[in-house]
């Protein structure tokens with residue numbers, strides 16, 4: 001494959017190849033001197049039309065740990081602010097010899113569009129409400145590392161599913177690797193197509209949490225709410241917030257995950273977020289390893305490993 005646009009397109013074998021490749025990458029992160037020459041001579045641009053802390057920083061670190069050359073462009077500081085189109089921006093970067101463009105964009109489908117316009121590899125770092133494949137890959141990696149395998153696990157995704165590209169990519173990835181996926185949220189934040197994706201849908205969080213092995217708590221995306229928020233944050237917290245009491249409904253060794261950034265005290269109680277079952281910080285570390293693996297597979301020695 002030239003690009004990583006979403007998990008919908010990937011086979012279980014391709015997903016497992018990325019996760020397997022991330023295992024030795026994580027060992028590099030654990031070393032005192034993290035740099036390896038693997039991608040020397042390669043280059044990566046992060047092109048972000050939306051804000052980010054984790055995704056952008058971890059891609060830039062991942063590339064640096066593998067000795068690729070990197071630059072970061074934010075839409076506000078580039079010629080995008082003067083009206084330059086996405087296609088022309090991509091072609092300009094390609095003319096400079098860039099091998100990989102990592103892009104976040106508010107429009108669903110923007111990554112696919114860019115991938116068709118330019119010969120460089122495009123990695124989707126989140127497009128609208130469509131997909132956030134690298135977040136889902138790091139989530140899968142974290143679960144697999146803790147539980148050994150995804151097959152047969154019960155995973156609850158709780159929160160603002162309607163606006164969540166993280167939820168969509170997780171649903172594709174978890175289902176392809178054999179997990180049972182439950183989604184829970186207020187009916188106002190559940191998209192209509194969920195049943196067709198083969199997931200179990202709950203409008204009461206307690207029923208969704210019963211006996212699950214993993215709870216992935218999503219952020220309420222205030223910036224994407226078109227009209228007034230219903231339920232309100234206070235109502236949401238009372239009805240769906242993951243707190244110590246609700247945690248007792250899960251399997252005793254259930255993992256608590258959150259892609260970040262968190263609205264602490266809204267969708268997740270601080271005692272849960274920083275409690276013994278939380279793997280939220282490990283998700284962040286694993287994000288660097290998974291992004292190193294992707295950069296390696298798309299531009300490195302095994303470029304054709306992801307090709308059909």
Ligand code: CP
Pocket residue numbers: 051052053054055056126135259260261
């Ligand atoms: N999880 C995630 O995408 O975080 P950022 O918005 O900080 O990149």
